[in-house]
Amino acid sequence: MHRTVTNTILSILLVALILVVLPANAFAASASASVSSSTVKPGDTVTVTVTFRGTDIGVVDGTFSYDPSILQYIGGSGTSGGGGSGLIKLVTSAPNSSSLSATMTFKALKAGSATVSATAGLILSYHEEKSLGTASASARVTVKAPGSSSSSSKPNNNSSSNTNTSNNTDSSKPKTSEPNTKEEKEESPTNPVEGTIKVTMGDKELYLWKDLSSVKLPDGFKSGEAFYKTVKIQAAVGENRNITLVYLTDEKGENGSFYILDNDKLYPYITLNTTSTYTILQLDDPAKLPEGYKETELKLGNQTVQAWQLESGEHPDFYLLYAMNDKGKKGFYLYDQAEKTMQRYTNRTVVKEPEPMTLIEKLTSDTKLLAVVGTLGALSLILLIILIVLYIRIRQYFGKARTYYPDIPDGRYF
Known part of the structure; x- marks a missing residue:
């Protein structure tokens, strides 16, 4: 009974672990690279196709690199670059896509071997824009000189380039030694940023x-x-x-x-x-x-x-x-x-309407109106002084007149 319970618990934990791990693996991205022709001659063109795969893949942002002394980037789809490196930018408008592909077309410059490497540092899903991780892939391109056409001589050229043990005839020796000498001279270290x-x-x-x-x-x-x-x-x-x-x-x-x-x-x-x-x-x-x-x-x-x-x-x-x-x-x-x-963007600053000014604010803000009010005030003050003086004079007049004419009313009525 105890063993049955233990096995049941272990089974439940195993199923839970699978449910947790499987979604992460289901959405993980991967990449692969293919070459239109793995072996070309100088002057030929070769196309490298890099395919990125992932569940509901929508966006790929990455870079690629190559040997600029052997290959020259001349164009592609979803790519741009030159001088040994470039950018990969892929965006799809179709939902539920399972893969996105980028192409890079190169021109072979000289004999040698070059690796074209592509790396996507950002891969997003279409709908939820979740990260699908990163992916990388590479492909190798071999550029062979026109003189190396015999398949039987390829191993000899590679293995005996620094020895004299081959049994070739005299007429073939210059053909095998001279190209190797030229390749060694061409592959001598050079400054890739000379003149920059x-x-x-x-x-x-x-x-x-x-x-x-x-x-x-x-x-x-x-x-x-x-x-x-x-x-x-x-x-x-x-x-x-x-x-x-x-x-x-x-x-x-x-x-x-x-x-x-x-x-x-x-x-x-x-x-x-x-x-x-x-x-x-x-x-x-x-x-x-x-x-x-x-x-x-x-x-x-x-x-x-x-x-x-x-x-x-x-x-x-x-x-x-x-x-x-x-x-x-x-x-x-x-x-x-x-x-x-x-x-x-438009400036959304709200312009507030000014609050109504009080009478004092209106007077102080308008100089002409302030001058008119000041003039009227001065005239009113002068008129008031005149009235006061007249009032005093009239009282004095009636006070003196009553002395001579008792019937005159008292001046307090004025």
Whole structure:
């Protein structure tokens, strides 16, 4: 009997544990990568497809990296980048999706092997916007020189590149040795950020690229020219908006991102997609800030932007942002962090009607009226003095006249 009760309790605990663990695993995200052709020649193009999977997946925000000396990023779907790294941004309008895919198309530059790695740091569900975790995947691309066509010679080229034990004929030796020598020269260490401009952003040191010929520009931008501290550079210029972007990477030429160039000031280029597309800007004039707001920070994905909230602490889910809409108009917008919506901000300050002024306030506020009242007051005072003098004179007159004429009435009647 005791063993039966124990087994029953253990079974209940096991079922409860399964119910707790299964939902977490059911919503966890995963990723996989595939290559259109794992082996290509210099000059060929290759497409890497990364698929992120998850229950009711809705948003994917991540990055990808590759070897820029072997591969050149030339485009893709849901991706942008260049110089060894890029961004992955996927959003679906279809509910109950089980996967989202991004593609990256590269041009092979020279012989070698490169790994394309993709990592999603933010994966959200469509309906409840719950985090599905993170996911990563990678694919390897091999670029072979045109001379290495024989399959039987591949192992020999790899294994005997530093020895002379192969039994090839004299005519084949130059063909196997010369390409290897060239590859060794080409693969010699080079500075990936040579010719860039060193920029300090907070506690980080980044490098601004003066040439964007190998970088895919964001949608709505075209190649143009700009100046950064008197240095002429190539930049991404907005086609319909007055905004200029530059491209920055780390010291390895990786983890590249676009930054807004505003009078030699740089800050991250961040777009917020709701019903429209907004570009988050930094406020150029603090005097424009509406009264009653204090500065704070808002985290959007992996980036932190300038924002403001009410000083009173009311409505903590609402942030005031300074942004530019897709028509190029700048202004303040209210961002609802809970529902991920943007609304144009209008000054809601209530103008109170002035209270009615008292008679004294009216007199003191109107100089003309005050002068008229003063004049009338002076005349009234003079008239009063005259009446008093007349009254005294009349009393004196009747007092003297009664002495001579007793029948005159007493002056007290006057």
